[in-house]
Amino acid sequence: MKEWLLAYSAVPAILAGVCAGLLVVIDDRRWALITLGGQYACVAWLCALSLTLPVATAKLLAGWMSTLVLVITLRRAGWPTARPLGEAIPTGLAFRMLATLLVTTAVLGLGQVNWLSLPQVQPAAVSGGILLVGLGLLQLGLTEEALRVGLGLLTMISGFEAVYSALEPSLAMVGLLAAVHIGIALAISYLLASRVREVQLGEDT
Amino acid sequence: MNAPFLLLLATAFLAIATLATRSKPRLQTVVGVGGCLALAILILLVRLDAAASLLGLSLKLGSIWRVLGRALVLDQAARAAIAFLYAVGAFLFFAANSAKVKATFVPLGLFCLACVAGSLMIRPFLYAAILLELAAIGGLLILLEPQPRSERGGLRLLSLYTMAMLAILLAGWVLDVSGLSKVTPELAQRATVLLSLGFSILLFLPPFHIWLPSAAQRSHPYLVVFVAVVLQSAGLFFLLHFLDAYEWLRTSPTVFAGMRSVGFAVLVFGGLMAFVQTSFEKMMAYAMVADMGVTLIAVGAGLLEGYQLAMGLNAAKAVGLSTWALGASSLRKRQASGGMTGLDGNHARAPLAYACALFGAFSLAGLPGTAGFPLRWSLLTILASRDIVSAIGVIVASSLLAGSVLRWLAPLVSFEPTPWLATHPRSERILLLGAALMSLAIGAFPQILYPWLVRAVTGLPNLSP
Numbered sequence: 001m002k003e004w005l006l007a008y009s010a011v012p013a014i015l016a017g018v019c020a021g022l023l024v025v026i027d028d029r030r031w032a033l034i035t036l037g038g039q040y041a042c043v044a045w046l047c048a049l050s051l052t053l054p055v056a057t058a059k060l061l062a063g064w065m066s067t068l069v070l071v072i073t074l075r076r077a078g079w080p081t082a083r084p085l086g087e088a089i090p091t092g093l094a095f096r097m098l099a100t101l102l103v104t105t106a107v108l109g110l111g112q113v114n115w116l117s118l119p120q121v122q123p124a125a126v127s128g129g130i131l132l133v134g135l136g137l138l139q140l141g142l143t144e145e146a147l148r149v150g151l152g153l154l155t156m157i158s159g160f161e162a163v164y165s166a167l168e169p170s171l172a173m174v175g176l177l178a179a180v181h182i183g184i185a186l187a188i189s190y191l192l193a194s195r196v197r198e199v200q201l202g203e204d205t
Numbered sequence: 206m207n208a209p210f211l212l213l214l215a216t217a218f219l220a221i222a223t224l225a226t227r228s229k230p231r232l233q234t235v236v237g238v239g240g241c242l243a244l245a246i247l248i249l250l251v252r253l254d255a256a257a258s259l260l261g262l263s264l265k266l267g268s269i270w271r272v273l274g275r276a277l278v279l280d281q282a283a284r285a286a287i288a289f290l291y292a293v294g295a296f297l298f299f300a301a302n303s304a305k306v307k308a309t310f311v312p313l314g315l316f317c318l319a320c321v322a323g324s325l326m327i328r329p330f331l332y333a334a335i336l337l338e339l340a341a342i343g344g345l346l347i348l349l350e351p352q353p354r355s356e357r358g359g360l361r362l363l364s365l366y367t368m369a370m371l372a373i374l375l376a377g378w379v380l381d382v383s384g385l386s387k388v389t390p391e392l393a394q395r396a397t398v399l400l401s402l403g404f405s406i407l408l409f410l411p412p413f414h415i416w417l418p419s420a421a422q423r424s425h426p427y428l429v430v431f432v433a434v435v436l437q438s439a440g441l442f443f444l445l446h447f448l449d450a451y452e453w454l455r456t457s458p459t460v461f462a463g464m465r466s467v468g469f470a471v472l473v474f475g476g477l478m479a480f481v482q483t484s485f486e487k488m489m490a491y492a493m494v495a496d497m498g499v500t501l502i503a504v505g506a507g508l509l510e511g512y513q514l515a516m517g518l519n520a521a522k523a524v525g526l527s528t529w530a531l532g533a534s535s536l537r538k539r540q541a542s543g544g545m546t547g548l549d550g551n552h553a554r555a556p557l558a559y560a561c562a563l564f565g566a567f568s569l570a571g572l573p574g575t576a577g578f579p580l581r582w583s584l585l586t587i588l589a590s591r592d593i594v595s596a597i598g599v600i601v602a603s604s605l606l607a608g609s610v611l612r613w614l615a616p617l618v619s620f621e622p623t624p625w626l627a628t629h630p631r632s633e634r635i636l637l638l639g640a641a642l643m644s645l646a647i648g649a650f651p652q653i654l655y656p657w658l659v660r661a662v663t664g665l666p667n668l669s670p
Contacts, residue, residue, distance in 0.1 A: 146360065153364060157367060172274055176332065176335040177335065180338050180339065187345050198351060
């Protein structure tokens, strides 16, 4: 199993980058959360290159739990659309697509240099991880809408984990980072739910 | 039995109890404040790793809790720092009901305190970065308010803390790989860059302070002060731990000179920005930034006295900000719009609250007679013979901050007569007066607060040989 995962390690790296790019571009919240679930599967594969399979599966489950928390909240709220925030940066579809392409190119270029001399990390994990961190940062830079910020943070941490799990494979670290994923998902859910409640109260009055 | 487990268990119990009593604000206050105070006192006084007799039973409370292959250690440094944070928590929870903050503030505040306490106890202490991230999640929830876009500051805080966590974890790995004693200059440079990024975020240094003015403008001042004091204190303790742990870091003159230069720049930036603000809350946010500049200069002195002063300055900031927050909350209640972009007319509607807010602001500026003054004076005496530029920076920035606060006294000398209508309820009057008197008392007798805070530094063996 491990050999098979190693042999096709480029697949999750590419797919993780595609998922992170789609998260920046997609407007529909349903599809965004499905993409997030797919991204977690790719990240678990990248982590499995250096961790044991049960631990990588635990990471996957923690990621899917975070996704599920967001799905349940938005489903209960009736999948509300994001309110425009009047952002200073243009955030149209074409702009986001172009920005995603630019960041992907830049990040892949930067990823060719081993800045921190990471010897024991698989090249696929480094490429996938750095793509996720770059696109997560792009997501954070483009908007201040709660769900998108949450998705950006989860993407960024996932990218970091893809690399860091090879450097620090301890169970305590895996557990604490899983707590961070679920914590962020819960906080964003609480925020979304409270805003939806206020809108509903405003409409009632 | 071990103390770290009991401390976290007790805090969790308190959080659940205060959540259950959120519909009864007075009971919630009693539980939250009583619990926090009791824990702060116990943390300081209890004897660890020594047999003690209780009701005829021999008990030994350990200082180490091992969980998932890692340890949480309640040592001397952690004890003083955690006790300080719990005492700050108790103080801020005490007036929460009067300040009319949301009912979930106390349980969420206790969650934050537990995360920060965990971050001060965990070994290897690099794991503290993750626990601080969890505390920032709590901070986001605390800052969230019904008014539109109040989440902006909290979301920025969380985003920045996530970056800090990643940078510090990576720096920790770089240092672990190279070993504690043989860091090559190249690795040291990489680790320093990552650590600088991480600590700049944890200490709210510009440009990573952006969440603070945003939160100050849109969230309740009381909530902003709690989050800022708890998280910034945790960042400072974490920095001192780092200096204590890595010899190449604490023996590098470049690192300390860099800290003093950054501190100077932050101080001047904060002072100037505070001076040009037209909103009282935003002015205080920049005053907080400037205050961290002073603290950084104290740490950058590279002396035991400097580290002790940094701890003291942190405590003085907590006192000044708490006093300001109490006054500002009281003023905020009297604003029909819910915002507080100015204080016009409030000197007449709520004179005591107005005085309390100004007194807290003066304390943060370090004016004589307030809690912030004695430590700034001590710092100036150290800097006078070592780094005259930083000393001048402290004086100039303090003057700028004092000038910023003085501008808010303008309504008192207004030519238009305003009828004085003191409308404070009795309990609020007592709280406001108490806060202002406390700030004054600590300014006049600093020895009542600072000696036990200094113990936090004596617990770091390499910083206080």
